[in-house]
Amino acid sequence: MPWMGIQDLWTFLVAVLVFLALPGPGTFTLLTATGRGGVRGGYTALAGLLIGDQILMWLALAGVAALLKANPTVFHAVQYLGAAYLVWVGISLLRTPKGDGAEVGPVRMQPGRYFHQAILVSLLNPKAILFYMAFLPLFIDPKAHQGIATFAALAGIIFVVSIAYCSLLIWVGNLARRRLIQHPRVSDALRRVAGLFLVGFGIRLGLNG
Numbered sequence: 001m002p003w004m005g006i007q008d009l010w011t012f013l014v015a016v017l018v019f020l021a022l023p024g025p026g027t028f029t030l031l032t033a034t035g036r037g038g039v040r041g042g043y044t045a046l047a048g049l050l051i052g053d054q055i056l057m058w059l060a061l062a063g064v065a066a067l068l069k070a071n072p073t074v075f076h077a078v079q080y081l082g083a084a085y086l087v088w089v090g091i092s093l094l095r096t097p098k099g100d101g102a103e104v105g106p107v108r109m110q111p112g113r114y115f116h117q118a119i120l121v122s123l124l125n126p127k128a129i130l131f132y133m134a135f136l137p138l139f140i141d142p143k144a145h146q147g148i149a150t151f152a153a154l155a156g157i158i159f160v161v162s163i164a165y166c167s168l169l170i171w172v173g174n175l176a177r178r179r180l181i182q183h184p185r186v187s188d189a190l191r192r193v194a195g196l197f198l199v200g201f202g203i204r205l206g207l208n209g
Contacts, residue, residue, distance in 0.1 A: 020071025
């Protein structure tokens with residue numbers, strides 16, 4: 001039975017963790033701030049990333065809410081399109097040539113401005129809204145959703161999991177972790193694991209939609 005109108009809750013949790021583990025602008029921003037400003041710098045940047053991410057997420061959820069209210073049939077169509085989109089993203093990750101998947105390197109950040117720069121890194125990613133629009137509807141049960149409560153539960157879960165994972169990055173051997181994530185073989189492996197997961201769970205949720 002869906003919890004708070006969320007279906008496949010455990011799959012949702014695993015998906016969030018996989019996406020967080022895939023190196024990207026946010027990861028490099030966090031590690032750079034921690035490397036230069038210590039734990040305080042890391043958490044300052046994390047606050048900025050979380051705020052920017054929540055803004056994008058709620059913009060996407062506003063669109064999802066409009067679809068639910070306008071036409072449940074259209075919402076189901078969006079769920080299928082979302083599943084297809086995630087499969088396409090997964091295939092794209094799998095087809096990326098080795099050593100050619102890093103879109104960003106170490107982020108240049110000015111000391112004392114970690115918070116503002118982290119917000120910009122998060123907000124200046126228009127693909128995030130598209131991704132959330134495809135990702136979040138897959139876990140909303142149109143018959144059991146509870147409106148704002150369901151949306152808040154989804155956003156809250158991502159918020160809490162993000163804090164837990166990013167705290168691990170900040171505290172556990174930042175220098176070693178930074179070198180590990182930037183190592184081409186590790187980045188390739190993470191990208192391919194995420195690609196396989198996206199293809200598999202996109203197909204699964206599409207069939208169950």
